[in-house]
Amino acid sequence: MKATARAHTNIALIKYWGKRNEQLILPTNSSLSLTLNGFHTTTTVEFQEDLTEDNFFLNDESVKGEQYDRVAKFLDLIRLRTGKEGLYASVRSTNEVPTAAGFASSASGFAALAAAGTKAAGLEMSSQDLSRITRQGSGSACRSIYGGFAEWRMGDRPDGADSHAIPVASAEHWDIRVAAVVLNDTMKKVSSRAGMKRTVETSPFFRGWIESVPNDLKEIKAGIAMKDFEKVGQIAEANCLKMHATTLGANPPFTYWLDTTMTVMQKVREMRKSGLPVYFTIDAGPNVKVLYLPEYEEKVKQILSDIEGVTDVRLSKVGQGVTYL
Ligand code: DP6
Numbered sequence: 001m002k003a004t005a006r007a008h009t010n011i012a013l014i015k016y017w018g019k020r021n022e023q024l025i026l027p028t029n030s031s032l033s034l035t036l037n038g039f040h041t042t043t044t045v046e047f048q049e050d051l052t053e054d055n056f057f058l059n060d061e062s063v064k065g066e067q068y069d070r071v072a073k074f075l076d077l078i079r080l081r082t083g084k085e086g087l088y089a090s091v092r093s094t095n096e097v098p099t100a101a102g103f104a105s106s107a108s109g110f111a112a113l114a115a116a117g118t119k120a121a122g123l124e125m126s127s128q129d130l131s132r133i134t135r136q137g138s139g140s141a142c143r144s145i146y147g148g149f150a151e152w153r154m155g156d157r158p159d160g161a162d163s164h165a166i167p168v169a170s171a172e173h174w175d176i177r178v179a180a181v182v183l184n185d186t187m188k189k190v191s192s193r194a195g196m197k198r199t200v201e202t203s204p205f206f207r208g209w210i211e212s213v214p215n216d217l218k219e220i221k222a223g224i225a226m227k228d229f230e231k232v233g234q235i236a237e238a239n240c241l242k243m244h245a246t247t248l249g250a251n252p253p254f255t256y257w258l259d260t261t262m263t264v265m266q267k268v269r270e271m272r273k274s275g276l277p278v279y280f281t282i283d284a285g286p287n288v289k290v291l292y293l294p295e296y297e298e299k300v301k302q303i304l305s306d307i308e309g310v311t312d313v314r315l316s317k318v319g320q321g322v323t324y325l
Contacts, residue, residue, distance in 0.1 A: 003324065005119065007040060007107075008035050009105065009108040010150070011283070012031050013236035014030070016029065027163070028154070030152060031140075034178065037171075037318065038317070041094065045116040048089065054068075054090075059094055059095055060092075071091055093109065093113070107144045110134055110138040111142075111144035115322045128166070131166075132164040135165075142165045146321040150167055176291060177297060179289070179290040182312035183264075185287070195256070195284050198250045205245055206249070209242055234279065258286040265282075271300070278296070301313055
């Protein structure tokens with residue numbers, strides 16, 4: 001009744017932005033991501049007869065409140081499935097996803113929790129089954145079950161049975177890199193969950209977003225198959241800008257960008273003009289992720305590190321899917 005699993009975080013090239021069912025975490029659009037080897041979570045789950053409630057330690061500190069509730073709620077799904085109601089678990093996670101780097105540690109966190117939790121409960125799961133249940137912890141996490149490039153197919157069934165990730169290309173397919181540009185940030189954050197909810201409910205631009213995703217997805221998959229860096233970069237950058245545009249139309253309007261976010265975006269465009277093939281993408285936060293090819297690593301790191309207001313640049317390669325330790 002004990003298992004340990006490790007999962008890496010991922011960065012979406014085609015964003016998941018909007019839910020059609022908040023309870024089951026069913027998205028309004030399909031999405032596609034790159035799993036990153038640089039940032040991971042390792043989680044041990046042990047179901048114990050003597051516990052009267054779940055407990056959750058993150059980096060050796062006991063976690064309570066909303067974060068704890070999401071973990072306990074996720075364990076309920078596993079208990080429900082195995083008939084283990086009333087059997088509680090001890091959950092210990094180590095996060096090597098620097099929250100400061102602006103990566104959704106919830107992606108690697110829920111993927112590792114789902115893998116360790118289902119294994120500890122004795123459930124035999126295919127990767128697809130695992131992705132489907134992981135989705136109910138945090139949507140983007142369902143893509144972290146796979147390494148390399150993964151697509152989360154939105155599905156159309158009301159029960160979510162066909163809403164899970166599938167592998168698109170393995171980590172070995174293509175060595176592309178991501179630089180996470182960390183900014184000096186004191187802004188109070190609108191969580192991705194709250195941000196996408198407000199956008200779905202109030203932004204008139206949301207419809208345009210949804211309509212544009214299927215073609216982006218089709219084109220980027222063709223680009224990945226051909227290893228066409230310009231094509232993949234252009235589509236990812238434009239898709240990110242469309243997602244962020246929806247937030248400006250929300251009521252009340254909001255943006256995840258800081259002035260330095262825009263400075264970094266501008267720098268990426270300048271690098272391109274000078275002949276360096278680089279593209280950016282941004283999640284629900286101010287930090288910028290820059291896509292580049294290995295041969296330009298030194299140069300890209302140097303230029304990004306020199307921007308005023310940039311506190312760190314963390315480099316990552318393409319990573320593997322979930323593993324059991
Ligand atoms: C902007 O997966 O954090 O990073 O399903 O509510 O847990 P919940 O949301 P979450 O949203 C991620 C949004 C995003 C884009 C993406 O990763 O696709």
